[in-house]
Amino acid sequence: MQPTVNALDIAVNDLGAAIDFYRLLGLEFVRDQHMPDDHAGCDLPNGLHLMLDTDDLRTKTTAHWTPPATGRTFLAFEFGSPAEVDAKYAELTAAGITALQEPFDAPWGMRYASVADPSGNGIDLYAALSTADPTH
Incomplete structure (x- = not known):
């Protein structure tokens, strides 16, 4: 099975x-x-x-588990537009959340940014780049 x-x-x-x-x-x-x-x-x-x-x-x-010094997990959250990625990143970092990567236009066709949750786990924020939006 x-x-x-x-x-x-x-x-x-x-x-x-x-x-x-x-x-x-x-x-x-x-x-x-x-x-x-x-x-x-x-x-x-x-x-x-x-x-x-x-x-x-x-x-x-868990018998043989020790907490890592920093997170090793990344969760990816998809947004509807590149502007939403930028807005959520700005909201999170303004709230004191640790920035890992400012928003950027990734070569794989997405607007991408990363922050860390309070335990150091990575959180990716992404959206497909729109061909209709000349700024992205």
Whole structure:
């Protein structure tokens, strides 16, 4: 039987800060009633479930795992236009979110930018470059 990937789990060092950050990107996490300080989940389109687990919980439940010094995961968020990428990047960085890459027109045909969530995981913001928009 072929397994089904239906959930992604991100280890975070501060659950509250992570929930607040992802809310800025439009995601609403629900804290687990059995572990409200250590685990939260968010249902995404197409049946995918995104989870946040604290480093403390991961250390207790995963025998040979140690929290990395910085994030190793990048989540990519697609926007409807290059202007939306620029606006979201400006909103996030104005809110004190760490910038990793200012918006730029990537050679693969997208407007692209990156920030870091509060635990250092990468967050890519992108949109297809429009041929109708002469500024992009």
